[in-house]
Amino acid sequence: MGSDRVVARFEIHSTRYLEPDGTPIEPLPAWSDDRDTLVDLYRAMVRTRTFDARAVALQRTGQLGTFASSLGQEAVAVGLGAAMQPEDVLVPSFREQGAQLWRGVTMTELLLYWGGDERGSDFAGPREDFPISVPVGSHASHAAGIAMAFQLRGEPRVAVCVVGDGATSKGDVYEALNFAGVRRLPMVLVVNDNQWAISVPRAVQTAATTLAQKAVAAGVPGEQVDGNDVIAVRTQVALAIERARSGEGPAVIEAVTYRLTDHTTSDDASRYRPPEEVTERWAHEPVVRLRSLLVARGWWGKDDEEGLTADCRADVEAAVDAYLHTPALPATSMFDHLHAELPAALAGQRAELEAAVARTDASAEGGHG
């Protein structure tokens, strides 16, 4: 009745290159014709998985704090890490070790962080990358700020922010994306959609059919990729990053994957999700999927796999060793990085702490600690 016009129309696309069994859906992107490139991605995924397993084991034996494994989600992290340029900045949540490792954060740093040592966030490698963000979604605005810095300085760099499916319910993520849209910031938001936010399934987070359509509210392009297909992730995230780099503004990429294990080592997923669901999802996981392609192309064999397994183990053990042998932090360090210079008003408290530590040390030495 009256006049009824359509004033806006949107479509959300979804991309996949590899079937769950690794069969390519031709044509594949040209970059994936290169053996070394694909093998590097494969290595990185296996390395991440090896690291995760070892970190969980460390936690189980009381040598590490709570840890969030990315089992089953390696293609998202590695794919987006590989899509970035070194000069871009990663603003990760707490489950993107695959991307962090790719970019040069060390395993020892990650272990220090999860082991309760602030030095783990003082990355020797990517100095501008942000540390892990624990408060869900709160880092989206940091990415917007970083992207704004790039834009203001006219630097061809991109801020890549990663959040989970659960994080899309946070106003922070919406506000940041909306602002990025207004200013056409060079920012790409990757939604690592692993179907669960601890015990809360995707459908309880939102009635939206896709998480990519969160972008529509911000007037920004959004799309889905198969997050267990590292070729799809790397391709589509790289396209979005390069669009952003060339001034075409932000984008959202929802990478659809699955969390194959507990939320963290503090969680017991069997309380809330059926084991059959998890079993079913193992058929879609990203590591075997890519290996199948490599093997089919004759690029990967049993020896390669054995070599890689050994390499990853050695890497991880060296990192664990360095972690376990890192000298203790002095207690007073809590004062020493609070401000650029310790305010005079805090000198007394710092001295109190020193005295308390000295007392404790003395009584420990005296044997009645």
Place this chain on the structure above:
Amino acid sequence: MGSDRVVARFEIHSTRYLEPDGTPIEPLPAWSDDRDTLVDLYRAMVRTRTFDARAVALQRTGQLGTFASSLGQEAVAVGLGAAMQPEDVLVPSFREQGAQLWRGVTMTELLLYWGGDERGSDFAGPREDFPISVPVGSHASHAAGIAMAFQLRGEPRVAVCVVGDGATSKGDVYEALNFAGVRRLPMVLVVNDNQWAISVPRAVQTAATTLAQKAVAAGVPGEQVDGNDVIAVRTQVALAIERARSGEGPAVIEAVTYRLTDHTTSDDASRYRPPEEVTERWAHEPVVRLRSLLVARGWWGKDDEEGLTADCRADVEAAVDAYLHTPALPATSMFDHLHAELPAALAGQRAELEAAVARTDASAEGGHG
């Protein structure tokens, strides 16, 4: 390349029944064939405009605090007020006096509120309606909570929340809408899109083509109406409310209108927007538009208009009189509604205040106040 599927599609529609000059775009909805119904809407819009003008005048003469006029936006407030049932609950921002008056909030109450007296929010009429919300967008979650209460009790009632275009940038509005989508709450969000948020134009709030598409992120239907066409507003909001009432979940309605005057009495819009823009928009305003239809249908004449003007003036003056003669609030009232019962720990402070007031009164009486 690879497989590229469309996984979701959206369209935003926009509805209008009256051209800016009042020409109907046939067919009009059946309800608008009734003279009394249309005249009531017209009267309510004129009444609101009369009230606003008087409130601004009161402020200019120091008899009222800051006030937010709704000049030019009367069709949104009146249209949505008329679309509601008495048992529904209105959760307004600070510019919806048209809706509040329609629902039985008195002009005296509104004046008390803007005059700095809490009793203005103790509505004698719609007891469950929420008071004005000053922090932009913060009331969206209240509406969601109210809608949840209706749903939990199985009551066929709807919470109607009104926010401005600027408010759509707040995470609060997004979070509430997203949650309403998840639980299919009986909640309708009306976006009173008057193109400006103080000095910030719509395009600086968001890159979204429409504000209705904010709904897409929440998986909720969204549509636009011509907010200067009270027939369109009432029709579409009523449809959304009745859908919500029957369990079909929430919706967003963006009513596109224009703020014809300053943001509030504290604002000077000439600092930031060109006078030509405002002049141009006067041609679209809602009161003359509806009157043109009434006149064209032979339902309204000069006498009617004069009668209405006189009625509105009389109403408003009576309300102003009641406002100006409302007895002072006792200072101790700040303690008396803080908790259901005054905590013992605050008795001392209340006594302090009483003593201070007594001192001041005494010294005022003594003539050296």
Place this chain on the structure above:
Amino acid sequence: MAELTMVEAIRTAMARAMADDPSVLVLGEDIGRDGGVFRATDGLLDRFGPDRVIDTPISEALFCGLAVGLGAQGFRPIVEFQFLGFLYPGLDQLINHASRLRNRTRGRLSCPTVVRSVWGGGIGAPEHHSEATEALMAHIPGLRVVLPSSPARAYGLLLAAIADPDPVVFLEPSRRYRSPREEVVDDGHPLPLDRCAVLRHGTDLTLVSWGATLGEVLEAADALAAEGVEAEVIDVSTVKPIDTGTILASVERTGRAVIVHEAARAGGIGAEIAAVLADEGLTSLLAPVARVTGYDTVIPLARLEHAYLPDVERILGAARRTMEYS
């Protein structure tokens, strides 16, 4: 009667309140099937159903706003925050709305909600999981802030908080969740809000604390007793508004006070208590009022959190200095 942990006592109190009053709901993240990350709501979904035990999206600002709407409509929502570090997005709603709705509407609408949150350090949890920022909420007029120190007190105080017609922030020390156990009678009896509890009587020194640190304080009191110093131990329990009468009366007898809290010192609740002593209690004071607190630094990650948290040694040190003062 049963020996319960604090988290069991809290669950028992919620179940009791839900059974007695159909307007009581529980909202929060992972509180349904998962039973809450600390299992405080374990079993409630099965017992009371999905209309009363409601898993929410990760939208903390929203929760507190929902509580305002639900509360105005006569429900008594209990909102669970997984950790206090994640409540901050909800502060706006607590400050601008929940605490003010009654006053704003002259009593027409009100907000009878309980905001429960896991509180404090000491369990080696990740970043942002060890916050002790009760002072933020305690500064807000219209909010009550309650911290239980034991299972039985948690049971009774939570029942009182739920029954209270106004918003209460209820902060639960995670490092006391699982131990010690205490006998808790599930008789539905609330403990009074706005009242200190004297956990130990003494004449020489008043030790004032709340929540988790009372464990260390009681230990310190034992050690002091062995040294011949009888300390009175006061559990403030409701840190806003504070029952200053009990504290002042104790210090009037002992003349000496040490306040212990886990939060950062500057602007902590200890400051408010010391300020009341410096005003209304000044003539009683035989020694400076000492505060043993967290430092004014970010609480360190797990490796150093023990150095941040007040321990028995630090409490004893302050107590001895206070006793020696003359």
Place this chain on the structure above:
Amino acid sequence: MAELTMVEAIRTAMARAMADDPSVLVLGEDIGRDGGVFRATDGLLDRFGPDRVIDTPISEALFCGLAVGLGAQGFRPIVEFQFLGFLYPGLDQLINHASRLRNRTRGRLSCPTVVRSVWGGGIGAPEHHSEATEALMAHIPGLRVVLPSSPARAYGLLLAAIADPDPVVFLEPSRRYRSPREEVVDDGHPLPLDRCAVLRHGTDLTLVSWGATLGEVLEAADALAAEGVEAEVIDVSTVKPIDTGTILASVERTGRAVIVHEAARAGGIGAEIAAVLADEGLTSLLAPVARVTGYDTVIPLARLEHAYLPDVERILGAARRTMEYS
């Protein structure tokens, strides 16, 4: 040299900092063409252009997060909040990120931002426009909180805040924005942070305050002088961290202290100062430490805000009682 209002002094300081340092930006609502709702940024857009004076959407949580990202990248963003009542959605970012970024990364990244907000009551503004909740930010380790009391102090302190390599919350009393005027030399000289200013010397009584209420405090000091009482007036200026040395030294001489603030009493900054006096200053005290403050109620709407705010009479009452005490 010119007689400036406080809002002019603030604008002058920002312009100076922006001219001297291209990394200084201003962000906020209506700060561009409109020049800010109080005109604090008037003219800055024309002078420095839209890349340095940036109107933001209404997304307060975002602003503080943007400042974290911009700050980490070497910018010095000044973020304006129209009123303190609208800053609360940004607290999460201030608490969990801005204040911690340096510590979290061991100095690798930092957040040199200034969060400016209009503060306090007394201008008959609408609801939520009269907040005096500096204590919330002051409790957060890693945040500095500064309140200027006059145009010249606003100029110098704001320059210092902008130059500071860490986050500073800068709270501007709206009721002192337009009067009184004061001579302000735009010489780019900062005033020291973390330092009290003694606005008036006296030997009988120490009056401690900050921000807007210093107007009433100085008036009260004049009245007291007429009664033969010489009050020392201390402007705390940086309420976190507090320069307690200056306050203690003064009270050591006077033996009597009255603390005046506009914020609610419980857990206000006054409590922290009184607590320091009850500890380190106890032996100096000849009288109870009085606090003259806002009440622990929601600040009333315009009609009654005068009854809420500490006025000269209340300050004088407390000062006289303190002087009479023996």
